[in-house]
Amino acid sequence: MSIIKDFLLQLAxxxxxxxxxxxxxxxxxxTDKNKKVIMTIxxxxxxxxxxxFPVVFGQNARLELRIIPLLLGTLYGGFFPGIILSVLIxxxxxxxxxxxGFYNTVLVLLxxxxxxxxxxxxxxxxxxxxxxxxxxxxxFFYCLIGLTVLGILRGFSIEYLTVPVIHLIFAVVVTxxxxxxxxxxxxxxxLRLEMQNSEKLRVIGELTSVFAHEIRNPMQVTRGFLxxxxxxxLPDQKREYIHLSLEExxxxxxxxxxxxxxxxxxxxxxxxxxxxxxxxxxxNIIQSYTLNHNVEIKIDILDTGWIYANPQxxxxxxxxxxxxAIESMPVGGIVWIICTSTDxxxxxxxxxxxxxxxxxxxxxxxxxxxxxLKESGTGLGMxxxxxxxxxxxxxxxxxxxxxxxxxxxILLPQMH
Ligand code: ADP
Ligand code: MG
Numbered sequence: 001m002s003i004i005k006d007f008l009l010q011l012a013x014x015x016x017x018x019x020x021x022x023x024x025x026x027x028x029x030x031t032d033k034n035k036k037v038i039m040t041i042x043x044x045x046x047x048x049x050x051x052x053f054p055v056v057f058g059q060n061a062r063l064e065l066r067i068i069p070l071l072l073g074t075l076y077g078g079f080f081p082g083i084i085l086s087v088l089i090x091x092x093x094x095x096x097x098x099x100x101g102f103y104n105t106v107l108v109l110l111x112x113x114x115x116x117x118x119x120x121x122x123x124x125x126x127x128x129x130x131x132x133x134x135x136x137x138x139x140f141f142y143c144l145i146g147l148t149v150l151g152i153l154r155g156f157s158i159e160y161l162t163v164p165v166i167h168l169i170f171a172v173v174v175t176x177x178x179x180x181x182x183x184x185x186x187x188x189x190x191l192r193l194e195m196q197n198s199e200k201l202r203v204i205g206e207l208t209s210v211f212a213h214e215i216r217n218p219m220q221v222t223r224g225f226l227x228x229x230x231x232x233x234l235p236d237q238k239r240e241y242i243h244l245s246l247e248e249x250x251x252x253x254x255x256x257x258x259x260x261x262x263x264x265x266x267x268x269x270x271x272x273x274x275x276x277x278x279x280x281x282x283x284n285i286i287q288s289y290t291l292n293h294n295v296e297i298k299i300d301i302l303d304t305g306w307i308y309a310n311p312q313x314x315x316x317x318x319x320x321x322x323x324x325a326i327e328s329m330p331v332g333g334i335v336w337i338i339c340t341s342t343d344x345x346x347x348x349x350x351x352x353x354x355x356x357x358x359x360x361x362x363x364x365x366x367x368x369x370x371x372x373l374k375e376s377g378t379g380l381g382m383x384x385x386x387x388x389x390x391x392x393x394x395x396x397x398x399x400x401x402x403x404x405x406x407x408x409x410i411l412l413p414q415m416h
Contacts, residue, residue: 006055007170010065013049014178017042017069022185027391040081043073044088051092061163067142067171068178074116075123075135076182082120086113100153107149112142128183132176139175143168195369196387199380200316203323204259211259211288218248258284270392272415273311275347276304279337282318289323294332297322303341306415309392317385321351321408324381327374328355328406346395346411353407358400366398 021042029035046069054064066089074082086109093105116138123134147164154160225241258281283297290297325335333354340348358366365371367386372379389396393413400406 003055003057006053009053010050010055011174013046013053014065014068014072014174017046018178018182018185022182022189026189036077036081039077040073040084043069043077043081043085047085047088048092051089051096058163063163063167063170065171065174067139068175071116071135071139071142071175072178072182074113075120075131075138078120078124079117082113082117104146104149104153108142108146111145111149112138115141128187131183132179135179136172136176140168140172143171195380196316196384199378199384202378203316203319203381206323207259207285207289207319211255215252215255218252221245221248255284255287270308270310272306273309273314274304275307275349275412276301276339278311278314279318279339279349282315282322283337285315286319286322286326290326290335293326293329295326295329295335296333297335297337299337299339301339303347304339305341305347307347307392307412308415309412313388314392317388318349318351318410320381320385321410325351325353325355325406325408328353328357330356341414342411345414347414349410349412351408351410352405354405357402357404357406358398359402363398363400 017039021039025035025038029038047066050064050066050069054062056062070082070085070089073085089109090106093102096102119134119138123131126134143164147161147168150164151161222245225245229238229241279299279301283299287297322335322337329335336350336352338348338350338352340350342348362373367382368379369383370379371382386396389410389412395411397409397411398406399409
């Protein structure tokens with residue numbers, strides 16, 4: 001019984017870092033370097049725990065799975081995590097005593113670490129199935145070396161080799177399970193990221209159909225003025241026509257720029273942005289959509305301020321909210337955007353519509369994936385927007401009354 005307990009404990013020592021890493025770290029920590037440092041620390045703790053509480057059976061027969069944190073840490077982390085984790089194993093083994101087991105540990109590491117490191121690159125560039133194969137193969141290789149070294153040091157007798165053989169089987173099976181687990185979790189994370197992007201492309205697709213009008217208007221106006229300028233006797237208004245044409249062209253240019261910047265893939269970089277200015281740009285992008293729906297947007301920037309955010313992502317979330325507001329008014333109406341600052345250091349952006357509104361139940365479900373009441377809705381817009389606002393350490397509140405309208409209140413921490 002105690003063997004099973006010990007063994008389950010070993011598994012827990014490896015599961016806990018994986019779950020901590022993928023639930024709390026991957027999305028919050030931004031740079032790859034910091035992620036690697038945290039991953040190495042977690043695997044390091046896992047190694048120490050595995051070595052401190054081995055599976056004990058029979059006299060002197062200790063079995064532990066430190067190879068798995070070492071292997072996974074090196075394959076997913078690379079050179080430095082690999083070296084650091086190996087040094088940690090050697091130092092901690094030294095603490096237990098300077099015996100034959102210590103030499104065994106050092107020798108096995110010296111022989112197997114270069115091979116693991118060699119496979120790190122291939123591993124990184126491989127697909128899931130290949131990764132599992134590499135990981136299992138390396139685990140088998142490490143245990144085989146361990147078994148051989150032990151055989152050389154102690155002699156190849158059945159009595160001495162039973163434990164290493166059991167160890168080998170355990171290690172290989174557990175490596176297979178954990179690599180599969182990590183790969184599945186990574187796949188889910190990847191899908192989530194891709195979903196944000198595909199949702200954005202979908203919105204762009206919808207907006208482009210009306211966007212063309214927005215560009216055509218300035219072109220037609222300018223064309224008209226150019227035609228007038230062609231008339232021989234119009235010297236007085238000449239300046240004014242040129243001025244108006246330039247204004248119209250500038251406007252078209254601005255719309256195109258905003259649109260392009262919205263479509264650009266956003267590298268995750270936050271910067272200092274002026275929220276008032278950003279709202280203006282978002283309204284530029286969505287303007288053509290409002291005209292099509294007989295909706296007017298009224299902007300009231302009472303206070304503006306600086307926030308720390310990624311402009312494209314902020315645009316994406318504001319556009320999603322505005323688009324919903326517009327779509328909630330089938331016969332048209334007014335959308336207000338009010339920007340103020342609060343006493344407790346937030347910038348407050350209120351987006352208010354006169355649309356169909358939502359019940360309490362509907363508000364509660366808002367933001368869960370695929371929740372949509374529209375015929376051709378995806379129910380991803382709000383999910384993505386909420387995620388984005390939260391990633392800026394912001395908050396979102398929704399007040400709504402059926403048949404009266406909805407109010408989205410976005411609170412973003414103000415920078416000074
Ligand atoms: P989609 O717009 O594709 O349906 P969203 O995630 O953007 O998906 O919105 C989910 C649902 O929330 C919508 O289908 C709609 O029923 C509701 N909703 C969102 N915003 C509003 C709003 N301003 N007024 C009324 N209902 C809204
Ligand atoms: Mg929507």
